[in-house]
Amino acid sequence: YADRGYTVIGRNETAARRLPHVLIIGAKKSGTRALLAFLRVHPSIRASGPEVHYFDRFYSRGLSWYRSKLPLSLEGQLTVEKTPAYFTTPGVPARVKMDLPSCRLLLVVRDPVTRALSDYTQSLSKHRARRPFEEMAFVKSSPGLVNSEWGPISGGLYARHLQRWLDHFPRSSIHVVSGENLIKDPAAELCRVQEFLGLRRVITEKHFFFNVTKGFPCLVKREKSGRPHCLGSSKGRSHPEVSRETYNILRDFYRPFNYKFYKMVGQNFRW
Ligand code: A3P
Numbered sequence: 610y611a612d613r614g615y616t617v618i619g620r621n622e623t624a625a626r627r628l629p630h631v632l633i634i635g636a637k638k639s640g641t642r643a644l645l646a647f648l649r650v651h652p653s654i655r656a657s658g659p660e661v662h663y664f665d666r667f668y669s670r671g672l673s674w675y676r677s678k679l680p681l682s683l684e685g686q687l688t689v690e691k692t693p694a695y696f697t698t699p700g701v702p703a704r705v706k707m708d709l710p711s712c713r714l715l716l717v718v719r720d721p722v723t724r725a726l727s728d729y730t731q732s733l734s735k736h737r738a739r740r741p742f743e744e745m746a747f748v749k750s751s752p753g754l755v756n757s758e759w760g761p762i763s764g765g766l767y768a769r770h771l772q773r774w775l776d777h778f779p780r781s782s783i784h785v786v787s788g789e790n791l792i793k794d795p796a797a798e799l800c801r802v803q804e805f806l807g808l809r810r811v812i813t814e815k816h817f818f819f820n821v822t823k824g825f826p827c828l829v830k831r832e833k834s835g836r837p838h839c840l841g842s843s844k845g846r847s848h849p850e851v852s853r854e855t856y857n858i859l860r861d862f863y864r865p866f867n868y869k870f871y872k873m874v875g876q877n878f879r880w
Contacts, residue, residue: 624681628672631689631713631806632705634774635696637764638727639719640788642844643825645691647799649832651811655682656689663690664705665698672708687806697763697770706777713806714778719788720880721765721867722859726848728761734843743855755862762859768869775873785874795826 633641648654661667663675682688695701696716705712719727729742739745746762748754757763774783784805791798796814803810818837820827825845831838863880871877 622683624683626676626679627682627688628676628709629679629690629712630687631715632695632709633689633691633693633715633717634701635693635716635770636718636724636767637693637696638724638731639693639717640786640791641691641693641717642840643791643795644715644717644786644798644802645689646828646838646840647795647812647816648689648802650816650828650830651803651808653686653808653811654689655680655686656691660692660694661690662692662694664701664708665692665694668704687808696774699773702774702777712782714774714783715786715802715805716771716783717786717788717791718767718870718878720878721767721863722856722880723848724765724788725761725859726851727846728764730846730848731843732761733849734846742849742851746855746859753858755858757862762862765863766866768866768873771870771873780874783874785876787876787878789878792825 633645635641645656649656657679661675661678663670663678667674679688679690695705705714718724725746726742729745733739742761745759746756748756755762757766771783784802786798786802795817796812799812800810803812816829817826818829819825820839823839823845825839827837827839829837860880867878867880
């Protein structure tokens with residue numbers, strides 16, 4: 610049994626590595642780790658820790674490899690995997706549809722201008738000596754023209770990325786989480802997520818406290834240690850300052866894409 614990824618843990622309960630019932634597909638730097646950390650509090654949720662990147666990077670390794678990266682779960686529990694690169698990688702929606710046809714999808718979104726700065730901040734932390742944000746965000750020969758090919762900018766074109774998912778999945782299988790509200794009122798966002806997943810409402814206000822030093826909500830108890838838990842220092846970093854002018858150009862650039870996205874999801878985020 611152990612060889613096949615099964616562990617017998619009780620007379621009637623067999624733990625197995627099941628393919629995901631739920632994917633957190635993105636958007637990168639919008640609060641995807643916070644959503645996963647909060648969801649894990651629920652006894653009916655089992656989740657992989659690191660991002661597996663099966664559908665974007667390691668697809669050729671096959672489903673048994675994917676399964677081996679997923680946690681043991683009991684029947685009735687939902688397996689969740691989060692890889693934010695799924696949202697923006699062409700070809701991924703078709704693969705997910707083929708391998709996990711009834712999968713439910715969670716998408717966290719945040720003001721694309723702030724998201725771009727967060728994405729850039731993350732890349733600064735990974736590679737030293739990067740060029741300034743403003744140099745990257747605009748086309749070299751035409752100052753003021755936004756470089757929509759640059760990852761931190763293109764990652765926030767939510768309508769474009771979502772359309773690829775809607776070509777394969779019905780709107781009803783995608784739930785959109787507000788990244789801003791996940792910080793302001795995590796219990797309310799988690800209430801909606803639990804409802805969407807058909808879970809009992811277990812995660813409530815009493816699971817969160819606001820850590821003033823970190824400036825973010827944290828968990829009163831982590832699911833494993835039972836101790837208070839805030840996300841690590843790579844979550845909630847300060848961003849480089851950009852000029853008001855840059856900010857306004859980016860805001861204008863994203864406006865039509867944002868409106869299209871609000872229409873597609875039936876929700877106005879007021880970015
Ligand atoms: P910043 O680090 O730029 O502030 P992701 O997990 O998708 O990479 O998103 C990271 C972002 O999650 C952080 O971006 C932060 O703003 C946001 N976030 C939302 N809830 C958080 C929480 N409870 N603790 C820390 N960061 C949180």
